[in-house]
Amino acid sequence: MVGIVVENLVAGYGNVSVLHDVSIDVADKQTVALLGTNGNGKSTLLSCIAGLIKPTEGHIFLVDGEERIDLTSLSPKEIVEAGVSMVPEGRRLFPLLTVEENLVLGAYRLEARAVRNITMDYCFTLFPRLAERRSQQAGSMSGGEQQMLSVARALMGVPKLLLIDEPSVGLAPILVQQMIEKIGELSTSKGLTVLMAEQNFNQAIRIADKGYIIVHGEIAFASKDAVDLRENEMIKSYYLGG
Ligand SMILES: Nc1ncnc2c1ncn2[C@@H]1O[C@H](COP(=O)(O)OP(=O)(O)OP(=O)(O)O)[C@@H](O)[C@H]1O
Ligand SMILES: [Mg+2]
Numbered sequence: 001m002v003g004i005v006v007e008n009l010v011a012g013y014g015n016v017s018v019l020h021d022v023s024i025d026v027a028d029k030q031t032v033a034l035l036g037t038n039g040n041g042k043s044t045l046l047s048c049i050a051g052l053i054k055p056t057e058g059h060i061f062l063v064d065g066e067e068r069i070d071l072t073s074l075s076p077k078e079i080v081e082a083g084v085s086m087v088p089e090g091r092r093l094f095p096l097l098t099v100e101e102n103l104v105l106g107a108y109r110l111e112a113r114a115v116r117n118i119t120m121d122y123c124f125t126l127f128p129r130l131a132e133r134r135s136q137q138a139g140s141m142s143g144g145e146q147q148m149l150s151v152a153r154a155l156m157g158v159p160k161l162l163l164i165d166e167p168s169v170g171l172a173p174i175l176v177q178q179m180i181e182k183i184g185e186l187s188t189s190k191g192l193t194v195l196m197a198e199q200n201f202n203q204a205i206r207i208a209d210k211g212y213i214i215v216h217g218e219i220a221f222a223s224k225d226a227v228d229l230r231e232n233e234m235i236k237s238y239y240l241g242g
Pocket of ligand 2 (some may be wrong): 044
């Protein structure tokens, strides 16, 4: 039973305030979409959950079974140890290291190290392309392959909660579709709880169990469920052009 509850979060950068009273919740094994166009605060919110930005107000609770851990009081390293992995914006791979070496580095937390080979096999099954390229330098791979590696590296940490920042960015439409579908499988195949930031509304709503739209750092819409999300007028009119 793993979930995340964000309550009344306020955060920003120095004098620039970005998130205003943001509350969201992600239940166990759900795939939740955080939707918003450029500059509306998606990455800022994910960075707060990962502990990279300290909010000035509010709380972020990782609900893990009976435990309720306030992540705002933990360091980024402690948050990783608690079972939260992030696929960051811009991938942040080690370009001179091979695919396999990048994956090994993703498994640095104690629990992950013990099952490293099993998880790597799973990653290679999920993304067969990575298996073919295991000895290739990460920096010499295509954008799509690098995105697969970035997701796989996060999975190597054997997270309970996976944060994914715009997996579709820079990918050709066919790859976007494939990537989103792979992410959609994680909750069922790995029992993962997933929070995914996206501005490709069209693709994200295909796999999301529910979603939020963030506008100027505020939650402008919170869906009850998948149907409520797909049928939302705001999504239809603003973002699908319908
Ligand atoms: N390091 C920073 N210092 C100051 N302002 C920042 C910093 N990072 C982000 N911002 C500002 O915070 C706001 C929200 O940015 P954020 O990166 O969270 O948006 P986003 O929804 O992830 O956008 P995108 O889809 O372009 O990635 C923007 O106005 C941005 O300029
Ligand atoms: Mg962003």
